[in-house]
Ligand code: AMP
């Protein structure tokens with residue numbers, strides 16, 4: 001028997017705590033603390049996907065470069081479309097994409113033209129081949145045609161001198177194609193942000209080892225790796241670190257020397273084997289917060305040497321939630337990327353959602369559009385912070401604000417689609 005008071009570990013008991021840190025404040029504090037890296041490099045455009053432009057891009061040519069046909073058909077001078085009835089045109093040649101017609105087109109003459117071919121001189125309209133009658137070298141059109149139809153004007157996509165991208169633009173697939181359409185082979189981008197991460201815990205084994213009784217496979221490193229991979233950062237995986245002060249200290253020294261950002265999972269609560277906190281107090285300036293949220297209450301943020309540090313909770317769902325809520329936007333700012341808005345929508349809840357007031361909750365849901373065209377959402381099974389399946393089956397967070405005491409079936413709730421985090 002002992003009369004030592006019972007200690008509750010905040011990582012295991014995500015209960016209401018009036019002294020908790022407000023999630024919004026934590027988010028703002030983090031965003032305000034980090035700053036963008038400045039070094040740049042020049043890369044071929046195929047290496048520029050998911051990179052951040054360091055300089056604006058301005059059009060050095062027109063796209064399209066020439067006025068050209070949007071259809072397979074016949075190029076004519078639109079002045080000669082009949083007011084009423086029909087009009088014959090003499091066929092004098094063919095314009096192919098990449099092989100222009102170089103002759104002259106006189107009154108009541110036309111040129112067979114393919115999609116993408118340059119409009120011959122003295123023509124400005126294309127009649128679709130389905131809308132003409134052809135006999136030998138004569139075509140006949142009617143009065144339903146409009147001058148200028150089926151033609152793409154030079155520069156209608158981008159004109160010379162147009163700003164195409166601002167600096168800090170994050171490059172997506174369409175952007176790479178657009179840059180290629182300008183004939184630009186290389187772009188100047190910010191260097192990649194280097195992010196190191198490791199898992200802490202004596203109970204963890206990596207894939208490939210045989211877990212002994214009481215041991216589990218480390219999954220957090222794989223979810224972290226996956227979330228980081230989607231962001232275009234350089235990833236430094238430092239593996240599993242044992243719960244000893246020496247191992248934890250060494251891991252932090254290595255990580256903070258090689259990376260701009262260090263992310264850990266586990267060990268930020270007050271459990272006996274959690275050396276992360278005491279080590280960090282020695283090595284850097286780190287805040288430990290009990291954030292008023294579920295899942296994911298314990299969170300550490302600060303600096304070790306020159307690296308920013310995020311200490312995420314150990315539970316697998318908490319890792320993902322705290323990454324998306326606190327880490328992702330901060331990494332984007334450090335990458336030099338323009339801030340982006342994430343989609344929030346209202347949906348009808350098909351599930352009753354249990355919750356206590358006093359903390360925000362990010363429950364996991366699956367939204368879809370029902371037969372009436374309305375957005376509806378159901379929760380994805382048990383919502384424990386260790387149940388990763390609730391995340392894997394979900395396509396959105398169901399955000400329940402601080403004051404909410406739960407919702408009934410049929411209530412409208414706010415959803416945050418995962419698409420806007422990727
Ligand atoms: P901790 O915050 O270290 O007390 O961990 C909280 C819970 O998350 C415990 O049940 C751990 O076993 C579990 N956990 C911690 N790290 C990992 C990991 N990398 N992969 C899977 N589960 C983990």
Ligand code: MG
Pocket residue numbers: 200201202266267314
């Ligand atoms: Mg642990």
